[in-house]
Amino acid sequence: MRRAVVSGLQSSGADVIDLGVVPSPCQQYYTNTSNAVSGIIITASHNPPQYNGLKLIDGEGVEYPADRLDEIESIYQKKDFRYAGWDKPGRYRKTDCIRQYIDAIVGLVDRDLIAGWNPKVVVDPGNGAGHNVTPYLLKELGCEVITINGHPDGTFPGRDPEPVPENIQDLSKTVKAIDADLGIAHDGDADRATFVTEDGTPLLGDVTLALLFKDMLRKRDGDTVVTPVSSGNKVAETVWNHGGNIVWTEVGSTAVARKMIELGSSCVCGGEENGGVIHPDFQYCRDGALTTTRIIELIAQEQTTLGKLTEQLPNYHNIKTKIKVNNKTQTMQKVINKLSNEGTEQTTIDGIKIFYEDSWLLIRPSGTEPVIRIFTEAKTKQKAKKLSKHGLKTIKEAKK
Structure with missing residues (x-):
């Protein structure tokens, strides 16, 4: 699929930068910061490999809205696009954007605070694109990192790529067996993060949302969060109890991101109850690596455990x-x-x-x-x- 995409783009005269295998938010960060006009991610996201497809990104690193996707599809179906001559194909080069992405995330969190705690963390990338980012990022932040399902394999031999509780039992057992402080699991393209407490209990994504919404309302100037109707009362009550407002959207990260952009500085955070959190001070897309570091930073800041932090939330x-x-x-x-x-x-x-x-x-x-x-x-x-x-x-x- 990658070869077909690159060939198709070059044949129409477009210059192509190939980033290789990287998390979706890493690609979106590079697209936004490199003056590219657009980006394409080949991914099945949290789904098995037979669902691979093309995710189209605008020049600001945000997924195109539905009307623009319909426009692109119409252009394709009508074959209303140009062909470059055989002697004028677009240029092609490979580049590595992982270092730039990791450095940007490190600059957003309190590195000394996390290093002072020195937590033992088990990371489960699920054989997906997060294998070459999150373990190295956490190690740089001063964590002791143990990785399972850490070798890249697009057939996902270790587990199904969606990081729901029934798929991350090995992570839960490992956290408990080695007395780790917490565990983290990503989906295939690592835009989501699911957490396991110190006693091996897997958490649903609404817990992550509630914890980060609460933290961002406390730290940021705005008073609004954005989340789909699939989020529930655990999230809503937490936001309302801390003086925040909720704007509901249809399900999907694109709908959440576009609404956050529309609200501007009044919006402090957004995301879905599946572990996909959007941090507007970084970029308008779900970001599993930044979500991971901010949860670890929050635990270090509160000088407690992830399990005790979750006990403070409304019980649903x-x-x-x-x-x-x-x-x-x-x-x-x-x-x-x-x-x-x-x-x-x-x-x-x-x-x-x-x-x-x-x-x-x-x-x-x-x-x-x-x-x-x-x-x-x-x-x-x-x-x-x-x-x-x-x-x-x-x-x-x-x-x-």
């Missing part, structure tokens, strides 16, 4: 599941019709989210897979499971 239980659906649009319309009278409040910003007294249910079509996702959150795990079963049952009935 989340369930995430999905079901394969061939016709997502038709099925979702039936689901929305079936659930139209449920709950105390509803929103259809993305799929349908139904609010109940102390819980909620979100059903939405995936933007990257032939599945419909079900998210639930409640004060008890039993109620969250009950809502999840209700969502699955509704979708199955709508599929018939």
Whole structure:
């Protein structure tokens, strides 16, 4: 795919800089700082390799919005693009941007504070692009680093690339076995980070969001955070308890990033409940490496453990599941019709989210897979499971 992309670009006269295998946020940082007009990332993100595709980035390192992607697709389908002559192809060169990216992140955190703590950290890049950044970055910051699934392999032999609790059991066991202070897992392109506490407990991404939203509201001048409707009450209550405002968007990092850009300096942080956090003081994209360093910095700053930090957050239980659906649009319309009278409040910003007294249910079509996702959150795990079963049952009935 890389060879095809490079060849296609050169054949239209475009100059190409090949960065090799790097995390998506590393490529986006280079695109933004190198005066490039655009960037392309070949990735399946958190998905298995059969979902590889092209992620298109504008000159500021931000994913193109949907209308621009539609425009590009239309140009391609109409073949309304130029061909350079055989003697005028675009130029090609390789370059290494990892050093520049690591240096930029190191400059954003308190290096001495982290080195003074000297935490033992287990890093699980999942054989993905984070293998050549996060372990070296943390070592430079003064951490003792142990790596599992650290060799690059795009078939992901160590585990499925999505860093959800069921896929990172080896990381949890390793953290507990060697008495580490915490563990970090990335997805395939390392724009997400999932954390494991000192006792081996894997955390969901909403915990990371809540901790960093709270910290950024305390440190930055603004008072607003941006997050999709898939985020829940653990995040919302934390923000409101610290005097912040929430702007909700549809699910997807592009929607979050574009809304953050629109809000400007009033926005201190943004992100999704899957471990993808966007730091506007650095760049408008999810960044797993910076998220990792800022969580470690926060623990060092509070002189506590990750487990104790999470105990300070509102207590809710989340369930995430999905079901394969061939016709997502038709099925979702039936689901929305079936659930139209449920709950105390509803929103259809993305799929349908139904609010109940102390819980909620979100059903939405995936933007990257032939599945419909079900998210639930409640004060008890039993109620969250009950809502999840209700969502699955509704979708199955709508599929018939």
